[in-house]
Amino acid sequence: MHNLNPAIHFNKVNFHADDKHILKNITGSFYEGTITSLVGPSGAGKSTLLKLCNGLLSATSGEIHIKDKKIDTYEPVELRRIVGIALQNAPMVNGTVFHNLELPLKLQAKKLEVKTAKDLLDDVGLDEEYLHRDVRDLSGGQRQKVSIARTLVNQPKILLLDEITSALDRVSKHEIEDLIVKINKKYKVTMLWITHNLQQAIDIGHYVWVLMEGEVIETGKSTILKSPTHERVKQFVKGEME
Amino acid sequence: MSTLALAIALIFVLIPIFLSKTFNLGLEKDTTIAVVRSIIQLFAVGYILKFVFDTESLIYIFLMVFVMIVAATQNARKKGKTIKGITWKIALTLVFMEVLTQSILLGFNITPATAQYIIPISGMVVGNSMVLAILFLNRFTSEVDTHQEQTELILSLGGTPKQAIHTQLITAIKASMIPTIESQKTIGLVQLPGMMSGQIIAGASPVQAVQFQLLVLFLLLTTAAVTSIMLGFLCYPTLFNQRMQFLKIR
Numbered sequence: 001m002h003n004l005n006p007a008i009h010f011n012k013v014n015f016h017a018d019d020k021h022i023l024k025n026i027t028g029s030f031y032e033g034t035i036t037s038l039v040g041p042s043g044a045g046k047s048t049l050l051k052l053c054n055g056l057l058s059a060t061s062g063e064i065h066i067k068d069k070k071i072d073t074y075e076p077v078e079l080r081r082i083v084g085i086a087l088q089n090a091p092m093v094n095g096t097v098f099h100n101l102e103l104p105l106k107l108q109a110k111k112l113e114v115k116t117a118k119d120l121l122d123d124v125g126l127d128e129e130y131l132h133r134d135v136r137d138l139s140g141g142q143r144q145k146v147s148i149a150r151t152l153v154n155q156p157k158i159l160l161l162d163e164i165t166s167a168l169d170r171v172s173k174h175e176i177e178d179l180i181v182k183i184n185k186k187y188k189v190t191m192l193w194i195t196h197n198l199q200q201a202i203d204i205g206h207y208v209w210v211l212m213e214g215e216v217i218e219t220g221k222s223t224i225l226k227s228p229t230h231e232r233v234k235q236f237v238k239g240e241m242e
Numbered sequence: 243m244s245t246l247a248l249a250i251a252l253i254f255v256l257i258p259i260f261l262s263k264t265f266n267l268g269l270e271k272d273t274t275i276a277v278v279r280s281i282i283q284l285f286a287v288g289y290i291l292k293f294v295f296d297t298e299s300l301i302y303i304f305l306m307v308f309v310m311i312v313a314a315t316q317n318a319r320k321k322g323k324t325i326k327g328i329t330w331k332i333a334l335t336l337v338f339m340e341v342l343t344q345s346i347l348l349g350f351n352i353t354p355a356t357a358q359y360i361i362p363i364s365g366m367v368v369g370n371s372m373v374l375a376i377l378f379l380n381r382f383t384s385e386v387d388t389h390q391e392q393t394e395l396i397l398s399l400g401g402t403p404k405q406a407i408h409t410q411l412i413t414a415i416k417a418s419m420i421p422t423i424e425s426q427k428t429i430g431l432v433q434l435p436g437m438m439s440g441q442i443i444a445g446a447s448p449v450q451a452v453q454f455q456l457l458v459l460f461l462l463l464t465t466a467a468v469t470s471i472m473l474g475f476l477c478y479p480t481l482f483n484q485r486m487q488f489l490k491i492r
Contacts, residue, residue, distance in 0.1 A: 076486040
């Protein structure tokens with residue numbers, strides 16, 4: 001059971017960009033130690049919502065609290081180390097897997113121990129032989145695993161995963177799903193993840209937020225996707241499940 | 243050179259116009275405009291320089307350098323329109339280059355403090371600085387656009403804006419400096435610089451012409467390095483806001 005303390009709380013949050021109203025009056029919480037799936041059609045504002053959580057973007061109006069503190073009271077660098085994000089295409093810096101794992105510490109003028117790097121690879125299900133492999137030689141699934149391991153280097157309390165399974169094959173998707181559950185249990189980290197696969201959302205997420213056209217249409221335990229109440233969500237679920 | 247000789251030299255203008263027409267290159271109009279403009283501009287500047295050299299007035303020297311900097315800024319800013327405040331950033335860089343180089347030249351008595359020296363050297367410094375600024379801005383804006391994900395990645399891992407843009411900045415600085423360094427490696431072997439050739443043709447001693455040319459080359463090396471680096475460090479912060487957010491992220 002989870003203790004239901006909010007790790008992130010949104011209060012009437014709006015986000016505009018180039019005269020477009022991307023997020024509209026978002027209110028709600030993501031709870032400590034839980035996995036929440038963000039689902040909804042493309043362009044619903046899901047990625048924007050994640051980027052608001054770790055300060056890559058700022059809300060136009062409204063308040064966001066991270067662990068009871070207003071988000072803008074954190075130094076941006078400190079916030080991004082507490083709230084880690086694995087980006088959609090798993091961008092890598094040139095070099096080996098080790099170079100990429102070392103990056104978060106290198107930015108703080110620190111070094112990563114080889115043993116720690118091997119442990120991280122083990123956590124994400126990659127053999128230690130990958131440590132010195134060029135990132136250009138990795139498959140999509142392996143890149144995503146390295147991307148998640150790299151985010152874990154900062155020991156974040158909250159982990160945001162931006163459509164990390166969208167470009168993967170079925171086997172890699174299952175591996176990443178298992179990995180999400182494993183990381184959540186091992187590190188007790190609060191996780192928000194975006195997926196287009198509603199079955200994934202039901203299987204992995206404790207909670208779900210359904211976003212459409214910048215609004216949160218439905219929230220609750222992930223099983224609500226099996227019997228949504230809102231008409232637009234019913235239509236969406238029907239479309240996605242078919 | 244007589245006016246008649248110069249008129250005959252217009253053959254060198256007729257050749258590209260003829261070729262453009264023959265091969266349908268469509269460059270006749272541009273070539274004609276370029277030639278007419280260069281004739282008017284060069285004669286005008288020739289008479290202005292004669293006047294300024296004769297009067298030896300500091301005000302006119304300042305005025306000429308000012309006009310050079312304004313014209314160079316106007317030309318270079320087109321390449322960096324997407325960067326906030328690019329006009330004053332280029333102007334500041336050009337002014338700094340001019341002050342730096344003239345301070346060294348005049349301060350150490352390397353060149354005399356006369357219009358004959360200050361104006362042509364200023365022209366070379368500001369002109370070269372302008373080309374460097376254009377090369378830098380062209381490459382920098384393209385690097386920033388191409389590597390947006392990389393920038394976002396480093397910010398997301400807790401990096402600072404400077405760390406997030408470092409690779410793109412260094413690539414653009416190096417790329418803009420390479421033509422200056424490479425052309426200096428082959429100077430004298432492949433090409434004789436215009437200023438040196440002009441002095442030799444005008445009857446100056448080749449050794450003295452070489453000495454001045456070397457001075458110009460050293461100046462251009464400094465110009466290349468300082469312009470690119472200074473402009474780079476003035477430009478990159480405008481890509482981020484106070485919350486260390488990359489302004490291109492959507």
